[in-house]
Amino acid sequence: MTTSTEAPEAHRPSVVLDTLKRLGFGTVVSVPDSWLGEILIRIDQEPGMTLVRATHEEEALAIACGSRLGGVRTALLVQNAGVLSMGAGMVSLAQRYQFPLLMLVSYRGTPDDPVFYHVPKGRATEPVFRGIGLAHACTDRYRPIGPQIEHAATYAEEASCPFALLMGREDIQW
Amino acid sequence: MVTNARPTRADHYRALAGSLPSRALVVTSLGNASYLWASLHHAPENFYFEDAMGLTLPLALGLAIAQPDRPVVAVEGDGALLMHMGALVTIGAMNPSNLTILLIQNGVHAASGGQALTNATLDLAQLARASGIKHAENLNAPSALATRIAAAEKRDGVGVMVLATEPDVEVVRPPVPFDPVATKHRFMAAIEAPRYVPTLFGGGMLERP
Numbered sequence: 001m002t003t004s005t006e007a008p009e010a011h012r013p014s015v016v017l018d019t020l021k022r023l024g025f026g027t028v029v030s031v032p033d034s035w036l037g038e039i040l041i042r043i044d045q046e047p048g049m050t051l052v053r054a055t056h057e058e059e060a061l062a063i064a065c066g067s068r069l070g071g072v073r074t075a076l077l078v079q080n081a082g083v084l085s086m087g088a089g090m091v092s093l094a095q096r097y098q099f100p101l102l103m104l105v106s107y108r109g110t111p112d113d114p115v116f117y118h119v120p121k122g123r124a125t126e127p128v129f130r131g132i133g134l135a136h137a138c139t140d141r142y143r144p145i146g147p148q149i150e151h152a153a154t155y156a157e158e159a160s161c162p163f164a165l166l167m168g169r170e171d172i173q174w
Numbered sequence: 175m176v177t178n179a180r181p182t183r184a185d186h187y188r189a190l191a192g193s194l195p196s197r198a199l200v201v202t203s204l205g206n207a208s209y210l211w212a213s214l215h216h217a218p219e220n221f222y223f224e225d226a227m228g229l230t231l232p233l234a235l236g237l238a239i240a241q242p243d244r245p246v247v248a249v250e251g252d253g254a255l256l257m258h259m260g261a262l263v264t265i266g267a268m269n270p271s272n273l274t275i276l277l278i279q280n281g282v283h284a285a286s287g288g289q290a291l292t293n294a295t296l297d298l299a300q301l302a303r304a305s306g307i308k309h310a311e312n313l314n315a316p317s318a319l320a321t322r323i324a325a326a327e328k329r330d331g332v333g334v335m336v337l338a339t340e341p342d343v344e345v346v347r348p349p350v351p352f353d354p355v356a357t358k359h360r361f362m363a364a365i366e367a368p369r370y371v372p373t374l375f376g377g378g379m380l381e382r383p
Contacts, residue, residue: 024379027239050239052268054232055260062232063264066201069221069233069358070240071367073380093226093233097354100370150376157370157378 006144013039013174016104017046019149025102026050026072029060033079035106038174040077057082058089061162065099073153075102076162077172080109081121083164087132090162095133098160102153106173107138107166129164136164139171180338181316183210183278189316190247190276191215193323198245199237199365203230205285207249207278209346216350218364224354227285228257231275235265238273241365245326249276252298253283253291259301265332266306274326274333275302276319280341288343302334310334 006015017039020028028043029052030036044051052067054060057078067074083090083105094101108115109122129136135155139148148165156163183206191214194200201221202208207230208222221237223230234248255262255277265273278284281294302310313319313335326333362369368380 023377027236029236052236052239052264054264056258058229059232059258059261059264062226062229062261063236065229066233066236066238067240068236069362069367070237071362071365071369071380072240074236089226089229092224093229096224096226097358099358154372154376154378158372 006146010144012145012171015144015146016149016172017042019146020075021046021048023150023153024073025075027052027064027067027074028077029054029064029067029074030077031055031057031060031079031082033106033108035108035169035173036077036079039172042174056085058086061086061089061094064101065094065097068099068101075104077104079106080125080166081118083134084121084124084128087128090134091132094162099162100156100160101162102149102156103162103164104149104172105164105166107168110168112168125166134164135159135161136166138166139168141168141170145171180340181314183207183280183339183342184214185316186276186278186319186337186339187211187214189320190323193320194247195245195323195327198247199241201230201234201237201246201248203227203250203254203285206342206346207251207285208352209348210342211249212348212350213346218360221361222352222357224352228254230254231261231265232258234273234275235261235268235270238270239268242270242272244365245272245274247274247276247323249278251284252277252279252281252294252296254285255298256292262302262305262307266302269306269331271329271331274323275335277334277336278339279336280339282341282343284341284343288341298336299334307332307334310336312336312338314338
């Protein structure tokens with residue numbers, strides 16, 4: 001069983017990065033948003049990780065599939081709006097070929113998000129995920145974040161599919 | 175007889191098959207791009223797209239980054255490229271020398287029956303160069319393609335070759351089943367990709383077979 005030594009006051013984005021490293025994620029593919037910007041800089045500075053900055057989330061998804069096909073554990077870091085725009089690639093490539101991918105998704109448009117124009121995307125996110133059969137969960141802000149990342153990554157591998165972890169600002173914004 | 179007809183996809187594929195380096199990995203787009211390649215040169219190191227139009231190049235980029243010691247050849251059509259032109263920019267930024275891209279420019283959406291493109295006359299080599307890909311050129315003769323493929327190992331950065339061809343909208347019957355999961359597993363076994371080794375309560379890792 002996964003046990004956590006994560007202190008309650010731990011800086012959660014640092015724990016996210018440390019967990020990705022510990023689990024052997026060699027490549028991260030991303031289209032940034034304001035919450036993801038800084039952690040991507042940190043990932044880019046990690047000697048054992050490759051960061052690919054894609055121009056579109058569906059393109060990012062395909063890059064991640066290719067990376068995993070080549071035998072590298074791969075994570076996608078995107079905003080929830082980006083998952084809405086990668087639907088065709090999700091069903092016809094990632095799910096159809098059963099690529100295990102960890103998706104860390106900034107969950108914009110929730111009541112905790114002060115940027116009002118994200119609200120329509122937030123409202124659509126989970127119904128769309130259910131509609132396309134995308135396995136997902138929301139982080140629990142009261143529990144350590146490291147094990148939640150690890151469980152999501154394990155789910156993706158065990159079930160041979162993408163798994164999206166919807167993350168709050170305190171989880172991912174450095 | 176003198177003819178102005180452009181080469182066919184099959185002409186280029188025969189040149190590719192004859193010059194493909196050993197250990198090369200080949201990623202082909204949907205439709206005849208995959209069916210014809212499977213007919214001429216089926217191998218476990220081929221990754222065939224079943225659908226997902228426009229995503230061949232980004233997948234090939236991810237593969238080239240993951241397998242830097244193996245040549246990766248990607249075959250994409252002009253119509254599919256137009257659907258995700260941003261991929262050229264990402265490829266230009268990452269610029270892996272082991273990635274060679276063949277762009278079949280036949281002026282139509284051949285895989286879906288030959289519908290007209292938004293713009294069939296773009297200079298795709300110039301577009302690639304503007305996207306940061308230094309080695310991009312238009313080629314007409316299949317023999318020139320064979321020469322470039324054979325010399326690709328010495329190239330510094332991604333190579334893009336734009337191949338003007340006649341449209342081939344008549345669907346080739348693939349010689350092997352195109353089950354996507356079987357394609358993936360066959361490919362990953364052939365390259366001995368690390369596989370996930372589970373543990374009973376989570377925390378599994380990728381390990382070499």
